[in-house]
Amino acid sequence: MTRLRTRAVPYMMVLPAIVMFTLFLLLPIAYTVYLSVRRLRVSGLGFGGGARREVGVGFANYSASLSDPELWHGALRVLLYGSIVLPVMLGLALVFALLLDSSVIRLRRFSRIAIFLPYAVPGVIATLLWGFMYLPSVSPILNVMQRLHLPQPDFLTPVAIFPSLANIAVWGGVGFNMLVLYTALRAVPRELYDAARVDGCSELQLALRVKIPLLLPAIILVSVFSIIATLQVFSEPTTLRPLTNTILSTWSPLMKVYRDALIQNDIYSAAATSVIIAAAALLLSFGFLRVVQRRAFGEMS
């Protein structure tokens, strides 16, 4: 009796989490996959009862999504956006983490909070804030540049929109990634640094030769998170969209899903597109892990 009780307790403790996971993650995902193979068929004018039926259409939604040029354009745009965001954000996070960990820094606490603070600003508010900075007639940045007689760049042209959007993501994301890397750095035993210094390492060599290799697992962790987040960029372009003519409603693949589901009332093709996006994100993140696995974890395993 006691054996059964002790064996049952862990399962009982995990049960609420499993129930929530099933109800709010697994079931909706299963329903989405189910919806992605259905379609709504209307007949005639669409008025009157019985004019609408839901039918199974196999993979028609998937082929329609994959053959939609807007999806591929959106994917290319996101790749370009990601190629700006990922190196800049992770590079800055790494530099800040190394700086904060080194012995040459003053005002350590203040810098840590100041760099982390933008992460605490919700994405939509951050985008509205930067929207004000980008609009010529209300921007303090452009105002100052005008007074100093400097050339005023247009932040919202079709080319400049990429660094403009990337800037918002970098501004918001550096803090969190820096904190993860900094925490990983603090876990490194100090004796390693003393041994390196005894061997004649300067601070820069210490950072490059000792700290970064030890940080590699943490760097890969934040890279995978950032890749997944970047592939699903949605709130920044959507919030910036009403302010300018430059951003289409299908600028990123997830925006296309939102448009299909909630504006065009077509949840079926939206379901198919979101399954495609999820599969792509899975592929990319697992592929990335597979590539760097040996380099990062090879020595340890």
Added chain:
Amino acid sequence: MRAKFLSRAVSVILGAVLLAAAGCSSGSSGGGTSDTQAQPTPQRPVKLTFWTWVPNIGPVVKQWNSQHPEIQVTVSEQASGDELVTKVLTANKAGNPPDLFQAEYQALPTFVTNDVVADLAGPAGGAKGQFTEGTWRLVTLGTPSVYAVPQDIGPMMLYYRSDLFSKLGLTVPKTWDEFAQLARTVRAKDPKRYLTTFSSGDPGWFAGLSQQAGAQWWQVEGDSWKVNVDDQATQKVADYWDGLVSAGVIDHRPMYTPQWNKAMNDGTLLAWPSAVWGPAVLGGIAPATKGKWAIAPLPQWSASEQKTGYWGGSSTAVAAKSANKDAATKFAVWLNTDPQAVQALIKVAGVYPAATNAQSGPALQQAPAFFPGQTDFYRQAAVIANTAVGFTFGPNVNVTYQAYRDAFGKAIQQKTSFSGAAKTMLDTTLNDMRKSGFSVSG
């Protein structure tokens, strides 16, 4: 002992859940059966839910509740605009839509084709005389059925800065040719100012202008839809604005942005083709310009005619799945035609009523707060409202409106033709209708 306690706890919880579920279902069926009982007075008051976003509508509904204790209405501000459309559609799919909800005219066909709204031709048909023909067509869609009761309308008119017009020596344009000429004059006199802007973010605005030119984007022809989003009239409007934007005499940035708010406030923009609800918006975005605006009818395409279009406006619809359709219809008709109710709506909620009697009623005798000194504002508005013509909206207006935003935004950015953008709107609309299976002719 422990296992016994656990199993007892689980059974208690399960029992409570079952009781709650049973209680929920019996509550909703109780509301339905009370209507069909043979007794003259129902046991419990009929409870109706009303999803709307009209600001401050609470006091008006309270008036009804105190006068009609047997029908009690509860207002719930779930969402506004397109979001409410999605919510109502989802609730309808789940089988429990609100009894009453606010439906914008362009969203009504979407509701009709999704079988969300009830046909009110019997109980509400008598209200037809209270509205103009243009308004009534917006809720009948050209069929014998009545799908909603019109609440407010947005006939379009021109707002202009009377102080800046006299300062720069400008005259109010009566035709669109004069308007184009005026735009050029404004740029010549002051290169920092524009007469107005063309917005790629407001499809309803463009639809209203097209209505004025005589466009018919959708028509019901027998058993199929005739779709003509880029008909002659729309192309005329598109080409007209294309000429002005590419010549640089009209601004091309979207409305309702911080930049546009500032431009309206500091006089960079001198005029605004808008609708009768303009004063409230101007008060919010351009507070420094109080008392400096005036209205005039929209410029016309030919000097001899006097027409305008609608921008926005909504109606009150009754859900087909509601258990109390008759009571809900009574309330909807009362809210939008009873003189007391409409006066209250105007006063507290600031709507411009669709009911023609109310347009010349006592609540509209003074000037709106943002236009002090223009006491004949609403008299002018009533005259303009009489000349408004709308068009039938189709079952996928959201698709068309989103296509407008994308296509015209692209056209402005890449400096391609606006009538090409209109054609893109047509193609997108047709493709979506055909994909869904609507029968489309032509």
